[in-house]
Amino acid sequence: MAAPSEKLAESLSILKSLHDQGVVAIRTSHFSRTHRERLLKAGFLRKVMKGWYTPTRPDQPEGESTAWYASFWAFCADYLNDRFGKEWCLSPEQSLTLHIGNWTVPKQLLVRTPKGGNKPTRLLFGTSVFDIRLELPSAGDIEVKNSLNVVNLPAALVGCAPSHFVDHSDDLRAALSMIPDATDILRRLLGSGRSVVAGRLAGGFRNIGRDEIADRILRAMRAAGYAVYEDDPFNERTPVTFATRETSPYVNRLKLLWASMRGPILQSFPAPPSMQTDAGVYLKKVDDLYTTDAYNSLSIEGYRVSEALIERVRSGNWNPDTNQNDRQNRNALAARGYWQAFQSFKKSLESILSGQNPGAVVRRDYDEWYGQLFGPSVTAGIVQAADLAGFRNAPVYIRRSMHVPPSHEAVRELMLQYFELLKTETEAGVRVVLGHFVFVYIHPYMDGNGRMGRFLMNAMMAAGGYPWTIVPVERRTEYMTALESASVGQNIKPFSEFLATLIQRQRTP
Numbered sequence: 001m002a003a004p005s006e007k008l009a010e011s012l013s014i015l016k017s018l019h020d021q022g023v024v025a026i027r028t029s030h031f032s033r034t035h036r037e038r039l040l041k042a043g044f045l046r047k048v049m050k051g052w053y054t055p056t057r058p059d060q061p062e063g064e065s066t067a068w069y070a071s072f073w074a075f076c077a078d079y080l081n082d083r084f085g086k087e088w089c090l091s092p093e094q095s096l097t098l099h100i101g102n103w104t105v106p107k108q109l110l111v112r113t114p115k116g117g118n119k120p121t122r123l124l125f126g127t128s129v130f131d132i133r134l135e136l137p138s139a140g141d142i143e144v145k146n147s148l149n150v151v152n153l154p155a156a157l158v159g160c161a162p163s164h165f166v167d168h169s170d171d172l173r174a175a176l177s178m179i180p181d182a183t184d185i186l187r188r189l190l191g192s193g194r195s196v197v198a199g200r201l202a203g204g205f206r207n208i209g210r211d212e213i214a215d216r217i218l219r220a221m222r223a224a225g226y227a228v229y230e231d232d233p234f235n236e237r238t239p240v241t242f243a244t245r246e247t248s249p250y251v252n253r254l255k256l257l258w259a260s261m262r263g264p265i266l267q268s269f270p271a272p273p274s275m276q277t278d279a280g281v282y283l284k285k286v287d288d289l290y291t292t293d294a295y296n297s298l299s300i301e302g303y304r305v306s307e308a309l310i311e312r313v314r315s316g317n318w319n320p321d322t323n324q325n326d327r328q329n330r331n332a333l334a335a336r337g338y339w340q341a342f343q344s345f346k347k348s349l350e351s352i353l354s355g356q357n358p359g360a361v362v363r364r365d366y367d368e369w370y371g372q373l374f375g376p377s378v379t380a381g382i383v384q385a386a387d388l389a390g391f392r393n394a395p396v397y398i399r400r401s402m403h404v405p406p407s408h409e410a411v412r413e414l415m416l417q418y419f420e421l422l423k424t425e426t427e428a429g430v431r432v433v434l435g436h437f438v439f440v441y442i443h444p445y446m447d448g449n450g451r452m453g454r455f456l457m458n459a460m461m462a463a464g465g466y467p468w469t470i471v472p473v474e475r476r477t478e479y480m481t482a483l484e485s486a487s488v489g490q491n492i493k494p495f496s497e498f499l500a501t502l503i504q505r506q507r508t509p
Helices: 004-020 033-042 066-084 092-099 153-159 162-167 169-177 183-192 195-207 211-223 249-268 279-288 290-300 307-315 327-353 358-379 408-424 428-442 449-464 473-489 493-507
Strands: 045-049 052-055 108-113 119-122 128-133 142-145 148-151
Touching: 004 033, 004 052, 033 045, 045 066, 052 066, 066 108, 066 128, 066 148, 092 108, 092 148, 092 153, 092 169, 148 153, 153 169, 153 183, 153 195, 162 169, 162 195, 169 195, 169 249, 183 195, 183 211, 195 211, 249 408, 249 428, 249 493, 279 290, 279 327, 290 307, 290 327, 290 449, 290 473, 307 327, 327 358, 327 449, 358 408, 358 428, 358 449, 408 428, 428 449, 428 473, 428 493, 473 493
Parallel strands: 108 128
Antiparallel strands: 045 052, 119 128, 142 148
């Protein structure tokens, strides 16, 4: 009789075979009942709904959603292909979201299919798929993106509901900016006689400064005998200028996001102090707060550090070995890295307090902070030195977040735009809030993004004359919830108000 470990190994080999085939949505037919129950009991499978499962890890705590959000799109692709074959596609609105590179997990995924049941199918953690019984667009209007059938960009813009232009204006402007000329749009408008849609799209293109495309749509439709009246579908003029040849949806959306969030921040974040900052006094205060700052920042990231450990590291009284499985050593290495990064950061702070442009300073120095943050881990052999060169080169997922950071291919251009926005921003409070939020939204590294984001936040605090501000670990849930609201719902106000309360706390004796 085989030992229990041998039986589990046999079941795991079947699971690995499915993984190697790229299968994420696992049906009961993929396993015998014995294998399925064994993997469920051992924590290698998670039930999504009746008859459907997804792989998971046994060391994940109960209620942990990260693995589900990371596998959501692949699971849905497998599930929909199994259920409807090729006869399905995402809605035009959801298709547009993916075309601009926004892979945030939706609460409800809208799917068109002639086989639809017009009802939701509940998945994990409050997500669902709603299959609407509708005829599909023509085959030429459907393309495959990461195994998902989506309506292509021109057809999705033609088919998009009018309300979506108002409710998701940043996404729609970014999508419109990707269209190089009117040809593909006109082909669909003329073929179906969509005069009202033509007027709406002409107004949308003119809103973002693409007058040539707007004029061509109007001329062509009217020449074909249609009465077309231009109608701007947005509530207000575009807050940013789109370069004529710039088609990157990532950069355009980041610029729109920044512009749309400025107003709520200016309303909810305190004005900078009127008194000029004394650089020497400020830097002395920063030094005095180091231990508390390090304890809270490292604790927020899950490291278990004490003030005693931080002080030993600070004084150089540390000697971790290179045992990569020793959690205590990892904590000490993280604490030492934070200390080294802090010393590098203070040099940048001196430049900022001397009056240099804060955006230019952090653009110049941020990679030095990052290198110091993980320098001890490189020395210990835990991190490869090459991993500290440049930005991440793989997908990354944020624990328990529905926000999926932009693809690694887009990170470089996003970071260049991020620093340009910081450099040219005139409002100190906006630099503070978006300096932190946008950095962690892009998530340019595989690790260390939160610590770097808080360094950037405090660089902008210093530039505006605000006090050095610590995010307390006991308010971690509130902090992460506010970031999630901004990342997923584009609502920056909770995060702005949260930071405002921290500033008030630092100012209060």
